[in-house]
Amino acid sequence: MNTESSSLLVRDIGEQGLLQILQRFCPQEIIGDDAAVIATEPGQSLVVTTDVLVDNIHFSEITTSAIDVGWRAAAANLSDLAAMGASPLGITVGLGLPGDVSVSWVEQMYVGMTQCLQQYNTPIVGGDVVRSPVITIAITAFGQAYPQQIIRRHQAQVGDAIIVTGVHGASRAGLELLLHPEKGENLSPEATKALIRAHQRPQPRLDVLPILWQILGSSQLAIAGMDSSDGLADALVQICRASNVGAVVERTQIPFPPAFAHWLTPEQALEYSLYGGEDFELVLCLPKEPADKLVQMLGQGAAAIGEITNGSTVVLHDQKQKFPDQVLSLSQGFQHFG
Amino acid sequence: MNTESSSLLVRDIGEQGLLQILQRFCPQEIIGDDAAVIATEPGQSLVVTTDVLVDNIHFSEITTSAIDVGWRAAAANLSDLAAMGASPLGITVGLGLPGDVSVSWVEQMYVGMTQCLQQYNTPIVGGDVVRSPVITIAITAFGQAYPQQIIRRHQAQVGDAIIVTGVHGASRAGLELLLHPEKGENLSPEATKALIRAHQRPQPRLDVLPILWQILGSSQLAIAGMDSSDGLADALVQICRASNVGAVVERTQIPFPPAFAHWLTPEQALEYSLYGGEDFELVLCLPKEPADKLVQMLGQGAAAIGEITNGSTVVLHDQKQKFPDQVLSLSQGFQHFG
Numbered sequence: 001m002n003t004e005s006s007s008l009l010v011r012d013i014g015e016q017g018l019l020q021i022l023q024r025f026c027p028q029e030i031i032g033d034d035a036a037v038i039a040t041e042p043g044q045s046l047v048v049t050t051d052v053l054v055d056n057i058h059f060s061e062i063t064t065s066a067i068d069v070g071w072r073a074a075a076a077n078l079s080d081l082a083a084m085g086a087s088p089l090g091i092t093v094g095l096g097l098p099g100d101v102s103v104s105w106v107e108q109m110y111v112g113m114t115q116c117l118q119q120y121n122t123p124i125v126g127g128d129v130v131r132s133p134v135i136t137i138a139i140t141a142f143g144q145a146y147p148q149q150i151i152r153r154h155q156a157q158v159g160d161a162i163i164v165t166g167v168h169g170a171s172r173a174g175l176e177l178l179l180h181p182e183k184g185e186n187l188s189p190e191a192t193k194a195l196i197r198a199h200q201r202p203q204p205r206l207d208v209l210p211i212l213w214q215i216l217g218s219s220q221l222a223i224a225g226m227d228s229s230d231g232l233a234d235a236l237v238q239i240c241r242a243s244n245v246g247a248v249v250e251r252t253q254i255p256f257p258p259a260f261a262h263w264l265t266p267e268q269a270l271e272y273s274l275y276g277g278e279d280f281e282l283v284l285c286l287p288k289e290p291a292d293k294l295v296q297m298l299g300q301g302a303a304a305i306g307e308i309t310n311g312s313t314v315v316l317h318d319q320k321q322k323f324p325d326q327v328l329s330l331s332q333g334f335q336h337f338g
Numbered sequence: 339m340n341t342e343s344s345s346l347l348v349r350d351i352g353e354q355g356l357l358q359i360l361q362r363f364c365p366q367e368i369i370g371d372d373a374a375v376i377a378t379e380p381g382q383s384l385v386v387t388t389d390v391l392v393d394n395i396h397f398s399e400i401t402t403s404a405i406d407v408g409w410r411a412a413a414a415n416l417s418d419l420a421a422m423g424a425s426p427l428g429i430t431v432g433l434g435l436p437g438d439v440s441v442s443w444v445e446q447m448y449v450g451m452t453q454c455l456q457q458y459n460t461p462i463v464g465g466d467v468v469r470s471p472v473i474t475i476a477i478t479a480f481g482q483a484y485p486q487q488i489i490r491r492h493q494a495q496v497g498d499a500i501i502v503t504g505v506h507g508a509s510r511a512g513l514e515l516l517l518h519p520e521k522g523e524n525l526s527p528e529a530t531k532a533l534i535r536a537h538q539r540p541q542p543r544l545d546v547l548p549i550l551w552q553i554l555g556s557s558q559l560a561i562a563g564m565d566s567s568d569g570l571a572d573a574l575v576q577i578c579r580a581s582n583v584g585a586v587v588e589r590t591q592i593p594f595p596p597a598f599a600h601w602l603t604p605e606q607a608l609e610y611s612l613y614g615g616e617d618f619e620l621v622l623c624l625p626k627e628p629a630d631k632l633v634q635m636l637g638q639g640a641a642a643i644g645e646i647t648n649g650s651t652v653v654l655h656d657q658k659q660k661f662p663d664q665v666l667s668l669s670q671g672f673q674h675f676g
Contacts, residue, residue, distance in 0.1 A: 032491065032492070032580060033421075033422060033490050033491055033564070034387060034417075034418040034419075034421040034422055034491075034564050034565060035385045035386055035387035035418050035419060035421070035422045035424065035479075035481075036385070036386045036387070037383050037384070037385055037422070037483070037485075037488055038383060038384040038385075038386065039383050039384075039485075040378060040382075040383065040384050042380045042381070043380070044378075045375050045376060045377050045378065046375070046376040046377075046378050046384060046427065046480070047373045047374070047375050047376075048373055048374045048376065048428070048430055048463060048464060048478075048480065049372060049373035049374070049430075049464060050430040050431075050432050050464055050465055050466050050476075050478060051432070051466050052432035052433065052434055052466045052467075052468045052470075052474070052476060053468070054434055054468055054469065054470045054471075054474075057468065057469050057470065058468065079372075080372040080373050081372075081373060083371075083372040083373070084371060084372055084373045084375070086373065089384065090386070092386055092387075092388040092478050093388075094388050094389065094390035094432070094476040094478070095390065096390055096392055096474055125386060126386060126387060126388055127388055128388050128389050128390045128476075129390075130390045130391070130392055130395065130396065131392065131395050132390075132392045132395065132472060132474065133392075133471065133472050134470060134471050134472055136390070136392075136434055136470065136474050136476075138388075138390060138432040138466075138474075138476030138478075140386075140388060140430050140432070140476075140478035141373075142384070142386065142480065143373075145375070147375075147377075150375055152371050153370065153371055153372075154370070226371070226372050227372060242370060
């Protein structure tokens with residue numbers, strides 16, 4: 001962090017002054033023209049995704065520092081690329097800023113973005129900085145993928161196993177602990193820290209892709225999938241809807257964070273896991289054999305949670321017959337305009 | 339326009355309802371996944387540019403209808419691609435919207451964007467719609483270009499001719515006529531309409547590129563250039579600064595809109611042309627012979643306005659010696675945070 005600028009406001013240095021500071025976060029050979037130029041590899045398609053984040057709607061100073069805002073914004077976009085089976089090439093950042101935002105807030109936000117991006121050697125290749133009455137961050141991420149390896153929602157086949165990477169519900173639990181620290185009094189400090197970290201520093205699962213390609217080899221199998229950014233239930237319903245299939249999900253197979261067992265009721269744990277959102281894990285549908293291999297190689301909670309059926313709904317089933325079957329819907333998973 | 343939705347507000351139909359309407363403006367085979375997939379041609383590099391527009395800062399209801407807001411936003415981004423020598427592949431649109439914006443405003447904005455984009459067969463390939471206290475439009479455009487044909491600011495050579503496409507100052511004059519219609523009383527209705535249209539419906543100069551490649555053939559000449567979106571003076575200074583050269587520009591060679599001659603004083607006409615901005619023309623530096631051919635083939639006001647020198651400033655010179663030499667600076671060309 002540049003301590004000299006810590007008391008400066010954006011309006012003190014203006015758009016050009018701020019651009020000069022932010023350009024330090026970009027590769028020097030890429031910036032300085034009307035657009036950025038990036039080499040792509042032959043035979044790969046371009047994959048593009050975009051997200052807009054608005055202050056007090058998508059993040060708040062109570063739960064999210066500038067550095068975490070940056071990390072999460074970058075992670076969400078890289079997660080969309082991972083969900084398509086694409087390797088990241090770069091991101092652009094469009095910023096709307098009120099004049100009274102401190103320059104150091106903006107710098108720290110960029111530190112957070114670059115910390116997340118650097119794990120995947122992904123540069124910020126351009127952007128725009130404009131005045132706005134509200135902090136607005138518009139990120140576009142682009143990557144590349146071989147056309148036959150692209151993961152799509154509509155490709156699920158009856159009989160496919162449904163695989164989830166990682167655990168679900170951790171981000172929602174971390175948010176709860178940030179908003180209501182008293183709720184964590186029965187948790188160990190380590191467990192609390194891990195859940196909060198899951199919320200503040202989610203990891204896009206780009207690490208899954210090379211493992212997936214290794215398992216699939218030259219089989220040219222079409223994989224269905226998406227990320228669980230809007231919740232696991234949402235991902236399951238969206239994939240089934242797009243593929244015109246149903247699914248049965250085994251309630252007891254959904255991987256929770258270990259701390260949930262002695263902290264939440266089973267109903268609460270399930271609600272966080274299905275509807276919490278922002279875990280940025282992958283939900284993938286593929287035949288049983290490669291699916292089993294994938295779970296084995298992934299670890300970190302990855303599990304086969306169910307199977308694609310020729311039905312039209314996503315049914316939550318309880319092997320132990322403690323709970324009745326339940327049909328999952330999107331209704332809890334969406335935001336609405338206020 | 340969908341008349342049924344004309345009285346609806348964004349909050350009445352929510353994010354998902356609005357996304358369904360906006361997806362009609364996108365190619366169906368591209369949307370519906372976490373990211374869009376676009377084929378690129380082998381051997382070309384990816385070229386990416388991004389812009390953020392905020393209500394009451396970059397556009398206002400007084401001068402700009404929703405359809406014009408959309409057109410101008412698309413045109414500005416395509417102009418950045420043209421300035422790099424790149425052919426457009428697609429754009430993404432990130433929208434921040436207050437709940438009380440009418441659905442028809444958003445639809446009309448998309449009509450404007452697609453009208454501009456369709457001229458160049460460029461699709462809207464994705465986007466995001468979120469709640470925001472202020473209308474915010476974040477566009478990222480991406481295109482492709484052969485690496486040896488990419489136009490960059492830093493490539494100007496001493497002795498190069500400086501070519502401008504089209505005329506400069508029309509957009510600024512059009513804005514003035516929208517804000518103060520009484521100033522146009524000495525203008526013909528046709529001239530007024532043409533100037534206003536230049537402001538509302540600027541054309542990105544993608545048409546220049548095939549002509550330029552035809553003239554250059556296989557010569558692999560590195561062309562310097564940028565667009566004049568921030569004003570002609572700004573473009574000249576930026577190119578010279580990036581190329582570490584100077585320039586002499588002939589005052590009388592700068593092409594004005596024909597109506598300026600019997601409407602504005604020479605000083606006013608020059609100010610509009612140099613500092614007005616948003617004409618979205620191209621400023622290109624290349625050797626005299628191909629430069630002359632380019633002017634001949636372009637028409638519409640295109641002109642050689644000066645020459646790159648081994649100096650360090652952009653000097654405005656008057657062949658007729660009516661005005662003293664003047665050094666151009668960026669000072670009038672920038673926006674600042676309020």
